[in-house]
Amino acid sequence: MNRKFWLLRGLKIAFLGALFILVMGFGTRALWNWLVPELFHGPFISFWQALGLLLLTRLLTGFRGGGGRPNFSRKWQKHKNDWKQRMETRMASMTPEEQEKFRQKMRASCGPPWMRRGAEPAPTTATE
Secondary structure, three states, X not given: OOHHHHHHHHHHHHHHHHHHHHHHHHHHHHHHHHHHHHHHOOOOOOXXXXXXXXXXXXXXXXXXXXXXXXXXXXXXXXXXXXXXXXXXXXXXXXXXXXXXHHHXXXXXXXXXXXXHHHOOOOOOOOOO
């Protein structure tokens, strides 16, 4: 895709995002000023206070929204448990020598930095 297409798409998204924030702010302000003063004898609010209320609501309830990935954490936990079970099965079928060789290989590629490529651990200083 060409650069002009992406620039126009980005400007369109920015414009729609700003429009959405404006509509939500004015809508919140209108509903608040219509309902709260009459029902609860509360104060009238400005547009900026309405945006602050919307932000506070999102902070308290979370930013996920309804259109996010439902049950993502459960799916991730299931995936993690499946991976762990497969790894335990593979390790059980290996001899102790093969297991140790596998562990060394994993430490060399995925372990802490001082265990990679035979490097020595950084000296630690204990302060008392």
